[in-house]
Structure formats: structure tokens, C-alpha cells
Amino acid sequence: MSTSRLELDEILKNLHIRFEELISCKLIERSEISKSCGEICASNSGVYLFWNWSRPMYVGRSDNLITRLQIHGRKGSSANSAAFACILAKEKFFKRRHREYQFSSMRDLWQNEEFRNLKIGTIKSERDFQRFFVEAKQGVQKMRVQVVEITNPCEQAIFEVYAHLRLCTPYNTFVNH
Secondary structure, X not given: OOOXXXXXXXXXXXXXXXXXXXXXXXXXXHXXXXXXXXXXOOOOOEEEEEEEOOEEEEEEEEOOXXXXXXXXXXXXXXXOOOHHHHHHHHHHHHHHHOOOOOOOOHHHHHOOXXXXXXXXXXXXXXXXXXXXXXXXXXXXXXXXXXXXXXXXXXXXXXXHHHHHHHHOOOOOOOOXX
């Protein structure tokens, strides 16, 4: 799908409106995802925001919001499909192994070359990582989420980055794999 300059101008013009829709949306408990997402997003496509208490944590997007939100915390989800939980587990794994480092934020952690170069494929079989990953998925299950319906994939991608930048979500990295 190609996005014309007019479509881009429209997307950029509506970013703030979409942002207000997202942050004013009802916070959804995990047990309500199927029902509430269906009411908010008839198309089941859009952008979601995970909250841990009063702190925005992670922004994502999907064309199948209900399934995607459930996968993030599902017990049987892999490191590839539960990306947010995987990042949480990687953080804990690294900090446990490198107590000599002091990080005040995820931003500081991502600036550490050793952390950036730590590949999930090399640590996913380690017992500590596996335990942290299970704990992280359980933690994600307890988080609340907000959603906004956005069906255009280009608009989803632009808005995901925009929301991250506006909210300073600590676990969005946008690091290439």
C-alpha cells in the first residue's frame, strides 16, 4: 500500500487527535480485553498502550488487537511473540549478570553496547532468562491497556512512534533486528 503526500499530511495532522483518543480511552484489564477491545475497535486494528500502575510502559500496534494483547502475556508465548515481556526479561537478566553497572533508566541501559549486543537467541535457553521471561509475562498479564482504532498500517506505524515519543515509554526501542 502506497501512501501519498496528501495521506501523509492527513496522518500528521491527526496525530494529536489520535493521541488524545488513546490517552482518554478506558483502561482495560486483561480479563476484559475481548469485550472492551471489540467495543472500542470494531475493526480490531489499532495501537495499544500498556500501563503499569500510573506509568505508560510500551506502545504497540496490530491488525488483530485482541489476539496480540493476549499473546504478550500468554504463558506459552515465545520470546518472538511476547516482545514486551522479552524486553523486560532481558533487562532483568542483564542487570542480574552485571551488577557492577548502574542504570537509572532503560535509555541508559540501551546505550550500553554489551546490553544492545545481547541477543535473545543466545540467552533464551539460560535458566535465569527463562525464569525472568515467565515472570515478565505474568507481570504483563497484570497490566492495564488502552487502545485506539487505526486501520491504516502507515498511520499505525507513525502513530506508534509518535505515542512513544510523547509518553517516553521506556520499553519501546525501535532497534533493528
